[in-house]
Amino acid sequence: MSQFAINILFVGGSFALYIAIAIWAKAGSTKDFYVAGGGVHPVTNGMAIGADWMSAASFISMAGLIAAGGYANSTFLMGWTGGYVLLAMLLAPYLRKFGKFTVPEFIGDRFYSKNARLVAVICLIVASVTYVIGQMAGAGVAFSRFLEVDATMGLIIAAVVVFVYAVLGGMKGITYTQVAQYCVLIVAYTIPAVFISLQLTGNPIPALGLFSDHTASGMPILDKLNQVITDLGFNEYTADVDNKLNMVLFTLTLMIGTAGLPHVIIRFFTVPKVADARWSAGWALVFIALLYLTAPAVASMARLNLMNTIYPEGTQSAPIQYDDRPNWVKEWETTGLIQYTDKNGDGRIQLYNDTPAFQSQAEARGWKGNELEVNRDILVLANPEIANLPGWVIGLIAAGGLAAALSTAAGLLLAISSAVSHDLIKGSINPNISEKGELMAARISMSVAIVVATYLGANPPGFAAQVVALAFGIAAASLFPALMMGIFSKRVNNTGAISGMLVGLAFTLVYIFVYKGWLFIPGTNNLADTPDNWVLGISPLSIGAIGAIINFVVAFAVSSATEEPPQEIQDLVESVRYPRGATGAVDH
Amino acid sequence: MSHDPQNAVEYWKANLRLIVGCLVVWAFVSYGCGILFRPLLAGIHVGGTDLGFWFAQQGSILSFIVLIFFYAWRMNALDRKFGLHEE
Numbered sequence: 001m002s003q004f005a006i007n008i009l010f011v012g013g014s015f016a017l018y019i020a021i022a023i024w025a026k027a028g029s030t031k032d033f034y035v036a037g038g039g040v041h042p043v044t045n046g047m048a049i050g051a052d053w054m055s056a057a058s059f060i061s062m063a064g065l066i067a068a069g070g071y072a073n074s075t076f077l078m079g080w081t082g083g084y085v086l087l088a089m090l091l092a093p094y095l096r097k098f099g100k101f102t103v104p105e106f107i108g109d110r111f112y113s114k115n116a117r118l119v120a121v122i123c124l125i126v127a128s129v130t131y132v133i134g135q136m137a138g139a140g141v142a143f144s145r146f147l148e149v150d151a152t153m154g155l156i157i158a159a160v161v162v163f164v165y166a167v168l169g170g171m172k173g174i175t176y177t178q179v180a181q182y183c184v185l186i187v188a189y190t191i192p193a194v195f196i197s198l199q200l201t202g203n204p205i206p207a208l209g210l211f212s213d214h215t216a217s218g219m220p221i222l223d224k225l226n227q228v229i230t231d232l233g234f235n236e237y238t239a240d241v242d243n244k245l246n247m248v249l250f251t252l253t254l255m256i257g258t259a260g261l262p263h264v265i266i267r268f269f270t271v272p273k274v275a276d277a278r279w280s281a282g283w284a285l286v287f288i289a290l291l292y293l294t295a296p297a298v299a300s301m302a303r304l305n306l307m308n309t310i311y312p313e314g315t316q317s318a319p320i321q322y323d324d325r326p327n328w329v330k331e332w333e334t335t336g337l338i339q340y341t342d343k344n345g346d347g348r349i350q351l352y353n354d355t356p357a358f359q360s361q362a363e364a365r366g367w368k369g370n371e372l373e374v375n376r377d378i379l380v381l382a383n384p385e386i387a388n389l390p391g392w393v394i395g396l397i398a399a400g401g402l403a404a405a406l407s408t409a410a411g412l413l414l415a416i417s418s419a420v421s422h423d424l425i426k427g428s429i430n431p432n433i434s435e436k437g438e439l440m441a442a443r444i445s446m447s448v449a450i451v452v453a454t455y456l457g458a459n460p461p462g463f464a465a466q467v468v469a470l471a472f473g474i475a476a477a478s479l480f481p482a483l484m485m486g487i488f489s490k491r492v493n494n495t496g497a498i499s500g501m502l503v504g505l506a507f508t509l510v511y512i513f514v515y516k517g518w519l520f521i522p523g524t525n526n527l528a529d530t531p532d533n534w535v536l537g538i539s540p541l542s543i544g545a546i547g548a549i550i551n552f553v554v555a556f557a558v559s560s561a562t563e564e565p566p567q568e569i570q571d572l573v574e575s576v577r578y579p580r581g582a583t584g585a586v587d588h
Numbered sequence: 589m590s591h592d593p594q595n596a597v598e599y600w601k602a603n604l605r606l607i608v609g610c611l612v613v614w615a616f617v618s619y620g621c622g623i624l625f626r627p628l629l630a631g632i633h634v635g636g637t638d639l640g641f642w643f644a645q646q647g648s649i650l651s652f653i654v655l656i657f658f659y660a661w662r663m664n665a666l667d668r669k670f671g672l673h674e675e
Contacts, residue, residue: 066645074644078618081649085614088656089607093663207646211635220636238637240626247623273674275667278660285653296645577600580672 003391007146010395011402014184015161018406021180022165022173030439033170034101034418040175040270046283048175049267051182051407053080053258053284054291055131056138059185059404064376066299070237074296075247079254081285081292086259088281091480092268094487094576096277101269103262103415103479104423110486112569113494117427119501120479121419124262127474128412129453131261135409136457139402145335145381146398152458158406159454166410166450167443174410175270181403186290188400192384192393193294196301199387206297214304225304231315232307232351233358237300243537253544257472260480263408263415274579302379305386310351310372319348328385337375344368409453417446473512473540477504477547485555490573492555493565500555508547512540599670606662610655617643617651 001009027033040048058080066073098106104124108117136155143154165173190206197209201221214221226236241247258264268277309326310319322340332338340349344366352362354370362368381401384393421442426433433441478501485492485500492500513519515529527533529540538546564570575581621629626640634642667673 071641071644074622074641077645078622078648081652082614082618085610085652085655089610089659210645211637211642222636222641224636226636238641240640244624248619251618251623275660275664275674278656278663282653282656282660285649285656289649289653292649293646574596577603578596578672579667579674581674 001391003394004148006391006395007398010392010399011147014180014399014403017180018161018177019164021176022169025169025173025176027168027170027172027439030101030422030435030442032172033439033442034269034414034422035266036170036172036175036270038270039272042271042276042280043283044175044179045267045271045276045280046285047182047287048178048270049264049280049284050287050291051178051185051403052267052411053264053288053408054182054185054404055408056135056401056405058291058295059189060138060141060380060401061377063295063299063302064379066296067303067379068376070235070300071239072241072247075251075254077292077296079251080258081288082251082255083258084281084285084288086255086480087264087268088278090484091259091265091487092277092281093274093579095265095483096268096271097274097576097579099269101266102418102422103265103483104419105427106486107479107482107497108423108427110569110572111482111492111494111497112566113498114428116482116494116498116501117423119498120482121423123474123478123501123505124419125416127261127471127479128263128416129449129456131263131471132409132412132416132449132453133456135405135412136453139405139409140457141335141337141377142381142398142401142405145332146394155454155458158402158409159450162406162410162413163447163450166413167446170442171266171270171414174407174414177410178407181407182287184403185400185407186287188396188403189291189298189380190294191396192387192389193298193301195389195393196305196383196387197297200301200304206301207293210297210300221304222300225300228304228307228311228315229353233353233355233361235353237303243531246534246537246539246542249538249542249545253472253476253542253548256480256548257474257476257544260475260478260483261471262419262475262479263411265483266415266418267411298380298383302383302386306374306379307351309386310349319350322347322349325349326385328382331385332378332382337378339373341371343371413446413449413453416449417442420445420449470512473508473544473547474505476544477508477551481548481551481555485552487573487576489556489559490570491564492559493562495562496555496557496559499558500551500553503554504547504551507550508543511535511543511547515540595670596672599666599672602666602670603663606659606666610659613651614655618648622648 031037062076065076095106100106104117104120107120108114139158140151140155143149144151147154165177193206194204197206198204200214201209201212202215203209203212210221212221213219214224217224222238226238230236268280271277271280311317312320322342329338349372350367350370351372352358352367352370381397384397421438425441426438481504482497482501485497514526517523517525531537621640622644629639632639
């Protein structure tokens with residue numbers, strides 16, 4: 001069977017499974033549509049959160065980021081897991097006790113203000129839409145490489161599949177497809193990693209292989225990797241970073257941003273009890289950690305494999321001839337994600353770090369610049385081919401990458417559509433809408449969101465790569481502080497919360513735009529995005545944490561200068577703190 | 589609330605103490621061992637690198653899992669102790 005047929009089989013098979021689940025789990029009521037009926041088991045929910053959370057960024061991009069940055073990019077590992085500690089202790093159980101359908105609904109009720117709810121809706125939509133573009137674009141890459149269809153065609157196929165199970169099943173359909181998608185993506189991620197760990201270290205568990213000896217050289221594998229890449233002018237993989245402040249703030253931004261992302265929070269509304277919300281945060285992190293503990297091993301091993309492919313005789317000998325390059329390099333060249341230019345005309349591939357410090361060594365070897373550009377996003381997808389694994393593993397990776405992208409896209413689309421139908425339409429425009437009417441409105445707004453996301457995924461507005469900065473910055477600087485203060489303070493009032501959200505958000509956006517361009521339009525940035533220009537060395541990616549602190553300070557200052565919240569709001573705060581008396585998510 | 593207000597206050601204080609304790613550990617393993625104290629831990633070798641690297645790439649994640657389950661277990665017990673658990 002050809003590789004193409006194998007890929008079709010895996011991807012087609014997994015899609016058929018998702019659609020079958022959707023037909024089985026059709027939503028009959030708004031409660032089904034928004035919170036899957038409220039009866040999801042905490043372990044099941046943990047698994048669904050795992051798929052909801054682990055996006056194309058976690059599955060496709062993260063190992064590539066760590067491979068490129070080494071220790072410095074451990075921020076993603078800590079940041080994207082540490083947020084679950086905050087969710088479990090500071091938000092999830094209380095919001096579950098509150099027992100409504102959406103995140104803006106809590107903010108609107110707690111701060112007794114339609115404006116507060118509206119600000120929350122806008123933050124939610126901007127954060128979720130930017131995030132969903134990345135998922136659709138990731139699905140497009142996977143399709144164009146593995147199924148040999150045009151990326152736009154691939155996107156439309158993906159959109160149709162999401163449409164079927166998300167619009168039909170709502171949260172109920174999404175929950176059970178996410179469980180299936182988790183299984184597909186974790187198997188797809190783990191199997192190649194196990195093979196590669198065995199090949200390089202003899203240890204079948206990648207997370208342990210990372211700290212084991214490299215079989216071929218007898219050295220610890222991280223030592224071997226350091227040696228190989230420093231020979232080629234790169235920094236040591238395990239090198240410490242100088243700017244600790246920025247590393248701390250970036251990690252903190254990712255953590256509180258994770259805790260404030262609405263598509264993750266609403267998953268906690270689906271369990272029966274407050275105690276289950278706590279357990280499901282733990283289970284979610286267990287399922288997430290299965291991938292996150294493997295990712296750093298994949299990163300270092302794939303980078304070592306890549307170097308060994310280019311320098312089969314060792315870094316002191318000549319690299320391979322371009323004509324002898326392995327098949328996977330040829331395949332990825334056709335997508336443009338690997339590019340070769342023979343700068344010194346010797347027909348070989350010189351891959352090294354082209355910096356002034358390495359200049360004299362490069363000249364001594366007759367090198368005239370780095371000749372191979374490898375897009376770091378291909379690392380996980382190309383991993384099985386780099387390690388010469390059998391064809392079915394490649395088919396599995398294709399299905400896994402799509403499962404990661406589609407499961408997150410569906411979660412985001414649900415968060416967007418519930419904000420539109422429940423917070424905007426039922427909350428403001430037409431409060432008397434019937435249950436049936438609201439369910440129809442939810443389905444229509446999700447359909448519109450899918451069309452918009454597909455269009456933007458096919459025509460990325462140039463800022464798709466900045467999604468992380470924007471989505472996490474917004475969630476960290478606006479939603480997380482408002483939610484936390486709503487639970488932990490009885491004193492913060494409507495004026496304080498709204499001022500805090502707006503000032504935190506404005507500060508964060510301005511800092512990002514100054515370096516990244518206003519509304520990300522190229523050339524409109526006021527300062528070049530380089531460490532020398534950053535205030536105190538804080539990168540625009542790390543600014544969300546400062547925005548959150550400003551939000552807290554402003555909210556408390558304004559609240560203490562204005563009147564106390566009314567008694568019924570203080571009673572509401574009391575009631576979310578104590579589990580007794582919780583009911584299922586209710587619609588009133 | 590139909591319950592004794594003092595009981596509820598004690599419950600909430602116990603919850604806050606537990607959260608603060610857990611978050612101190614949370615910050616210590618990630619921001620502490622994984623980032624700020626890494627130079628101090630450089631002498632402790634773990635498979636080709638040092639303990640700080642291990643905390644940044646694996647140790648902090650494993651600690652987070654233990655923390656959440658510990659918190660869930662303690663809080664669910666406190667709910668019952670104070671009679672504030674769900675029926």
